[in-house]
Amino acid sequence: MTMTKGVYELNYEGKDINLEHTFECGQCFRWRRIDDKRYIGIVGEDIVEVSVCDSEPKSKAKLKIKSISGELKNKNRDFWANYFDMQTNYENLQKSISRDDQVMQDAIAFGNGMRILNQDLWESIISFIISQNNNIPRIKGCIEKLCENFGYPINIDNAKFDLKGLSPYAIPSVEVLAKLQVEDLDSVKLGYRAKYIIKTAQAVVKNGLPKTLEEVEQLSGVGPKVANCIGLFGMGITSSFPIDVWVKRVMNVMYGFDEKDIKGMKAFADKKYGRWSGYAQQYLFYYMRSKEQ
DNA sequence: TCGCAGGTGGTCG
DNA sequence: CGACCACCTGCG
Numbered sequence: 609m610t611m612t613k614g615v616y617e618l619n620y621e622g623k624d625i626n627l628e629h630t631f632e633c634g635q636c637f638r639w640r641r642i643d644d645k646r647y648i649g650i651v652g653e654d655i656v657e658v659s660v661c662d663s664e665p666k667s668k669a670k671l672k673i674k675s676i677s678g679e680l681k682n683k684n685r686d687f688w689a690n691y692f693d694m695q696t697n698y699e700n701l702q703k704s705i706s707r708d709d710q711v712m713q714d715a716i717a718f719g720n721g722m723r724i725l726n727q728d729l730w731e732s733i734i735s736f737i738i739s740q741n742n743n744i745p746r747i748k749g750c751i752e753k754l755c756e757n758f759g760y761p762i763n764i765d766n767a768k769f770d771l772k773g774l775s776p777y778a779i780p781s782v783e784v785l786a787k788l789q790v791e792d793l794d795s796v797k798l799g800y801r802a803k804y805i806i807k808t809a810q811a812v813v814k815n816g817l818p819k820t821l822e823e824v825e826q827l828s829g830v831g832p833k834v835a836n837c838i839g840l841f842g843m844g845i846t847s848s849f850p851i852d853v854w855v856k857r858v859m860n861v862m863y864g865f866d867e868k869d870i871k872g873m874k875a876f877a878d879k880k881y882g883r884w885s886g887y888a889q890q891y892l893f894y895y896m897r898s899k900e901q
Numbered sequence: 902t903c904g905c906a907g908g909t910g911g912t913c914g
Numbered sequence: 915c916g917a918c919c920a921c922c923t924g925c926g
Contacts, residue, residue: 634907736907743906746924799922804909831909852907868917893907 619670620694625660626721630692633722633894635841637735637748640772648771650755651691652728653681653762653778655771676769677762677776693723698887705881705888711862712888715895722894724887725841729817731779732842737804737829739837746797751779753796758784785809804829821845832870840886849877849885858896 627647631639639649646659655677662669673680673688682688689695702720706712734754739747752775759777786809793802807828818824824843825835836850851859851870859865859873866872881888 737909739906740908741906741921742908743924746906750923797923800909800920801922829909833908837907850907854907897907 617672617674619672620689620692621670623669623671623692623694624698624721625669625671625692625723626719627658627660629719629722629894630725633719633890634744634897635890636725636727637739637744637751638774640774642770642772648676648774650762650774650776650778651682653677653760655762655764655774655776656680676766677764690726693726696724698723701884701887705884705891709880711858712891715891718898719891719894722890724846724890726844727841728779729838729842730782730812732838733808733812733818733824733827733830734779734785734805736834736837736841737808737827738798738801740801740829740831740834742801748773750796750798754793754798755779757796758788782809782812786813801829821848836886840889846886847878847883849874849881849889851889852893854893854896855889857900858892 627645628641631641631647631649636649638651639647641647642657645661646657648655648657650656654675657674657676659672659674660669661672671692682691702716706716735747735751738750738754742750752773755777756775758780759775760781762776762778764771764776785805788806788809790802790806793805796802798805808830811827812818815823818827818838821835821839821843824830824838825832830838833850833852836848839845839848840850849855851873855873856865856867856870859869859876860867863876865876877885877888
């Protein structure tokens with residue numbers, strides 16, 4: 609970790625990283641594009657600008673993480689390495705999930721450089737409860753409003769810095785949300801999801817954060833799809849296989865499954881992708897969504 | 902206008 | 915246990 613003019617930078621070499629594929633593939637909601645090579649995002653109580661410098665040779669390629677909210681709270685190098693999933697060998701897993709499978713080979717070619725982010729569990733729980741039966745722009749808006757109203761404010765170095773629509777507040781704490789009434793959330797426009805958020809926060813105050821996929825699924829507003837998203841993005845359970853409308857569509861169009869045969873799809877993923885099911889899902893999801901929009 | 906958007910909980914048969 | 919269906923909100 610190096611320090612330059614009051615900002616911190618972490619450099620990683622020789623990794624295949626595409627920021628657009630990573631941040632726009634639908635796994636996260638608090639990252640915004642600045643340009644091809646730069647994104648701004650909020651992680652915990654840090655607002656950071658991430659950039660790639662893919663100079664030649666490729667082994668010199670770097671990922672830089674620069675705080676624009678003072679000293680990094682998450683200043684541990686390992687934290688960011690883990691956040692960007694640096695310990696995973698993508699080349700190997702791509703080979704193992706795409707063997708004899710042209711669809712997956714195309715999906716990987718399209719989304720190459722995507723990293724599965726290891727995100728905060730509580731943030732994942734809130735985010736994916738909000739995501740149900742909802743669209744991405746509105747999910748993002750709801751999360752920003754929720755943070756603005758109930759989250760811890762983050763100081764920014766330069767007040768004029770363009771946050772690209774992000775609100776400089778952290779995700780609200782479990783305790784704060786647990787004390788709310790449904791009406792308190794009216795301005796956040798969560799609709800019927802407001803009661804899920806409060807009930808879930810109260811359950812977490814009582815029982816602590818969930819430790820297994822089964823415990824996640826006990827939470828209010830969390831069904832099989834949302835539970836698998838939380839498992840994959842918030843708990844590092846890479847065998848999770850969230851089945852949403854897009855995955856159903858791929859499974860139907862490309863692999864011949866009946867749209868309603870969730871069990872069959874799950875078994876197919878278990879057998880074919882195993883512990884890499886989450887990565888397979890994300891490649892397929894991102895690929896399919898791009899083709900229809 | 903009405904259906905839909907990265908589903909879930911409740912209710913029936 | 916599987917098949918419906920209502921559900922907040924905002925956009926096309």
